[in-house]
Amino acid sequence: TKEEKQRLRKEKKHQKKIKEKKDDKEEKPVGAASQPPTQPSQKGDLAPAPAPVPVPASETPALADKPAKSKADLKAERRARQESERASKQGKKGDVGQPVPTSKPKAPPSELQPVVKRLPEHVQVDNPDVLKKLAKKLERQQIPLRSDYGYKVSLFSHLHQYSRKAPLTQQLGIPSTVIHPAIVRLGLQYSQGIVAGSNARSVALLHAFKQVIRDYTTPPNEELSRDLVNKLKPYISFLNQCRPLSASMGNAIKYIKKEISNIPSQCKEEEAKSKLLSCIECYINEKIILAAKAIAKYSIEKISDGDVILVYGCSSLVNHILCEAFEKKRKFRVIVVDSRPRLEGREALRRLVQRGISCTYVLISAVSYILPEVSKVFLGAHALLANGYVMSRVGTSQIALVAKAFNVPVLVCCETYKFCERVQTDSFVSNELDDPDELIVTRKGKTQLEHWQEVPSLGLLNLVYDVTPPDFVDLVITDLGMIPCTSVPVVLRVKNVDQ
């Protein structure tokens, strides 16, 4: 891509500068045979990984000629030789197969080896070894294992499927001693759907962590920075068993763990605890509350009078934006699109109508009928993946697709703390399966699907998320501004550099 080519050129220039500096000290390098072959491969390859490495390799034939060498020179020589070997290996790899584009560009050239990424265990449920490992890990942490329920559709048999009627608390003792009561309560609320929605789950998680930190006392001969992180691990496993963690929760947990490990060891316990509590407050304030305000400010610029805005499901951020826009006296009306089995649109409808916004309510099957009236589509996101795909409630990609067909602009609103380093192009690999019994409905006293488990060829699938490709999304509104979907990796890189 253009970006990568630009970066390659920059790095080549940088390497040339280094080479020139070295050449000033030593003799002029004799053009070696290794130079030309590496250079064409450099230009031909699209892979950023092997490309800059051949450049320092071209230095080695130059250095090899000099007879008298100092220690630093020897070191540099050895390093350069290693890098040339590495480069030649990678050059071979790069020529042969399709290079996998690494989503996260690595700045220093020495770390350009492709990192072996292991599949997370929650997408390997059909692998008995992984299950055994998970069972062992949970046993060690004294957390009960939640068993899967019902027949899983074969395409999704690699994911967990739990039943709402079998909560994890069945297997826990009642005055829970292993797991902090706030976390048990949170896990229950997650599994029963009382706390649902990316932002709500993160806030509730941080609230529970605050209580955990308050009740925590450092055992003797232990350091708070290490012990507290170890204490949090079983809680996180427990919450994962209750309901798979969301990307926003994952980022919040990473942040907390980093803050805890950064506590200096000479800090007193009370001080450390209050510092952590204020960090959590700060995180929520910055990443959720203020971010919502900033996003609302940007979005209001995009809402003009007379607009007909389509929203899907119940996204707390989109609801906030619409309420703020209404406060600022913009004239618009909203069409709420809803889908079974969750029917979250009803709650969004209630919140908007309570403010006085005029709304229409349709089910997703009617979206192509209603789209000719719509001027803009506002969607919320559960996470934004590193390749620009938007992961959101199932049905979102449908809406984005139809909107694209009707040439209606699609705007996705997402805070930056939901940006995730994962890469996904389809909704199969990593998703969440909800309780299949939620699809069963009783109308006029008859429940048709009551005995669905007895029909051998029938499987009920209740997917929770799907991914929308960046081609269907016109704009992403974040607290950093309005960016195109493909700039997500840049934001991620900026975040990493900041941290």
Add this chain to the structure above:
Amino acid sequence: MELQAVLMAAGGGSRMPDLTYNTPKPMLPVGNKPLMWYPLNLLERVGFEEVIVITTKEVHKMMSTDPKMKDVKMKLDVVCIQEDGDMGTADALRHIQQKIKTDVLVVSCDLITDVALHEVVDLFRAHNATLAMLMSKAHEFTDTVPGQKGKKKTAEQRDFVGVDQSGKRLLFMANEADLEDGLSIRKSIMRKHPRMHIKTGLEDAHLYCLKKAVVDFLADNKSISSIRGELVPYLVRKQFSKTTNSPKIKDDAEDQNQKTIDELLISSRDEPLLQLAQERSCWNDHRGDMSEAYHGGKLRCYVHIIDQGLCYRVNTLAAYIEANRLAPKLFEEPAVHPSAVISERCQMGSDSIIGALCQVADKTSIKRSTIGNSTTVKEKVKVTNSIIMHGVTIEEGCNIQGCVICSNAVIGRGADLKYCLVGSGQQIEPEGEDQISFIHIMQCSNDKPVCFRIVRKHRLVSSY
């Protein structure tokens, strides 16, 4: 710590005076175990390690000598209160307020159940409820109860329990005794929950999960003395009363120091964070109106109603008899205690239980009965459908059917007892040559057997 368990074992057993005038109710043997062993066992199975037991000194003494109580592995923190006192259950909670550091689970000593306790506690946890309780469908006791003349009395005062559509939220609770003209339901309840199911066939299991704020509230409000009678209806009513939003307004007349339950509930830390999470969550417990989840109310009461499964409160004689028959099925224990000496020519039914150190002689027949510890049963005795407590001696040739014989009684030779209740330490004269077939004996509190009727073959012979 999440929950503290409190066992209320100071109750009198006022509805079965015949049984309890000598043995206090918590120590009545059911299936050869003291009655209070059952709720303690339930708590132990679920995972509690400590229980606060509120009881009288007499019961405490008996507890320390009873072998079954030693099986209880939990740490029992016994708090003794006055026997005669009019101390209600709420008064008892107030008494131990200093020991209560977290939310409480209050259990009554006469509850025998195999319910999955996590169902009640999950309601309490998930909805951050103030009160969560357990109710079961009331049972009809079919067995003939000794001492009852003819048909059962008219049904006792009923309880009207109103729940919402999901069957979990408790909206209304009143006893027939408190309602004079009819059932009146406040408009505020109907506005918030237009569909309410009112049930009358429910029995309260007296198992409550209460928030710590409620115990603090009790400490301030000394007028509430019974949990079931006063506190629970008060909390259920308070769910829908108008809350005072501004804390500055304080009624001068009444309680300047007393806090209302709302203030106590709201004063938890991190309240704004919880509010934020609830606001951002796309969940609502009801639909159809414009209000947020729980209608913005902080006080919530929940109930778990069980249809199937064992749940008895042993507070009447009928319940006691039924419990004796069903309670052993809860546990897989050998029907015959290993230390009992049973002769070979004894016919024992499979649903009978024989206690420790019993001696059962030849040619006896024991069917569907419970025989307590240290009981002696001599030859040619037929025991059917009866409950025989500890230390009883039954001489030869007796025929005992449908009876309850309390501890240390002596049944003389040849006695023929049907549907009798023999009090503690009583002696039935050996009938010997006399052919009296039916004897009804009722006990009253002054320790003397009073015969009401002696009927021979359905003819009234004499009565005194």
